[in-house]
Amino acid sequence: MQINPPGKFSNAFLLVSAFVIVSLILWNTNSFFRKFKEEERHKMEIWATAQSELLRSSENQELGSLHLKVLQRNTTTPMILVNADGSVKINNMPKVSPEDSTLIQKKIRDFQAENSPIQIDYQQEHLATLYYGNSEVLNKLKYYPIALLLIIFLFGAVIFFFFKTNKVSEQNKLWAGMAKETAHQIGTPLTSLLGWNELLKNEAVNPRITAEIEKDIGRLQTITERFSQIGSMPKLEPRDIVAETKTAFEYLQARSSKLVTFTFRTKVVSAEVMLNESLYHWTIENLVKNGIDAMKGKGEVSIEILKGSQTINILVCDTGHGIPRKQFQEIFSPGFTTKKRGWGLGLSLVKRIVEEYHQGKIKVLSSGKEGTVMQLSFKTLS
Template identity: 70%
Template sequence: MNFSPKKKTPNMLLLIASFAIVSLILWNTNSFFKKFKEEERYKMEIWATAQSEFLSLPVEADPGNLHIKIFQNNTSTPMILVNKDSSIKINNMGGTTILDTAFIHKKIRRFKAENHPILIEYKGEHLATLYYGNSEVLNKLKFYPIALLLIIFLFGTVIYFLFKTNRTSEQNKLWAGMAKETAHQIGTPLSSLLGWNELLKTENINPEITKEIEKDINRLETITDRFSKIGSLPILVEHDIVEETKNAYNYLKARSSKLINFSFHTHVDQYPVLLNKALYNWTIENLVKNGIDAMRGKGSISIEILPSGNYVKILISDTGSGIPKKNYQTIFNPGATTKKRGWGLGLSLVKRIVEEYHNGKIKVLSSSKEGTIMQISLKAKK
């Protein structure tokens, strides 16, 4: 069960809009790349035409300023000119010289792959072949779509986590508000019950009855106190973890089915820990009740307390049907539940109480068809 409804339509529209924008940018970049490449081709064809006229001139003829300007204008496109006598001229090739023949032939193969060579002819006579590669600007432009996609991906990731954090914050505020409102609503009938119990004490009835009613009224007061603390930073006070765990255990044992076999074991007599008493007892009750539900009201519940270095571990075991390993983490998520009833908030609140309020840890220690062991780890008071 998911506590918050999924807003699929807005998310889908946002995804489609993002995809359309990215596609448009990539298409525009590709069009610009092709146009730029065509302009470079046109520039090289002009250069080849000027070279054709230059090679056809007599040796004593003046090439003219136009030819010289065309030759000098190309300062970015790397080129290799192979004359009909197999002599080679290079331009814009960095520190490469015509003596490095192996490198030049490698470049010729690369230039042929990038751009179709230009044949330089004059009146049907082949004079030379021009091989040219992409300019530095064009080579950088090829990587622009990749860089753009990377930026969009990073931006999308940031937006996703922002929305996720905002959604979690809204859920937390909603649950805190509901809890406080529940505590407020319980307060009115609780006051009335206190009055009725006092009235019953004046009647000639068995004192054990009013005593048990008083215990349950105190219990309701404890529950009200717990709910009122949700959303607020609880005050931690030093308590004996053994005593507090045993108190929660005894209360549940007295009010559970006789078909449940309870057992309590501790390896220490006392162990001081900074606790919020009401919230810690709530944690134990949630885990024990989950175990009882998993056993469908019949089986064994065991609580064990053992020290481990600077920590104390509280193990709550049941003989229920177990938890699949893939769900070890997700069972603590808000809304996660296998029950037909309930909102799946119990273990989520338990995790928050243990880890955020008490700086401890909670996890599924082990689980199988024979049962589950939940482990709480709390740091000892220094």
């Protein structure tokens, strides 16, 4: 089944059209550069003709006014005229001295690489050789195609990141929609379970059974509440993050294997942070469960709370196999997982809860063979 094919077709059409337009501009600029170079060559040939008239003229007054104008009007093209007797004349090169033979020879080689020299002859007699370079305008135009190629590259990069961001945004909407739909679907049987549990209480069933059922129903209600808040901005309230972290941590400790050691360390008595209690507990549970999975059900999971100047840092540590450094950012991407049966949504949801909903930060503080440390940072209210 195709999803939004018109949108994909229009995006592809715009991308191809943009590249075609830029390519046409590049081709046209290159064509203009070649024509402009040919025109400059023609202009220099006319100048060389006027110069030959000057060289073979015995007296300057015999030179026509047209030839003088041609020689005087060329003020943009740098050139070096080497006469048959070896003397050198320089035009439009204010930074080059006629006495600096080394620099003049270097310039002659540069000019030869740019343009073929023009031989000035008269009646099979060699009068001079004209070496000329590109004018300032032509030099600027020469680098214009390079600038266009850079523009094409940057344009392509912008389009790539736009499509990538758009794709991630669509994925996030899909996960959020699935979460809300899951919460909606759980709601109906959950209501029925509440009713059935009340009937069991009236049937003189062992109170311990109905009490345990109530705990499970309460857990399902918490899960439903969490899923229903994904995709919309949850309500935040001032909460003691130390107490909330300890509550979530102890809840998991009571329900985990005895092979896992739980350690809670803090020198911070309390710290108020704007929190959504349900989503924050979900965050701690996800990180702790990931740590337990990384240790393959055996090892130590610990939480340490540290106070910064205006922040509170929650360090979730495990003694698992660690995460490669190149995956430090990748693990938060939707769909990324190292588990054979994982969906790759846990850490993606954790990042969204921490950074988008609570304006906090989450990162892999360190990871290696000795284990992994995940750091959560939140701004405190005081």
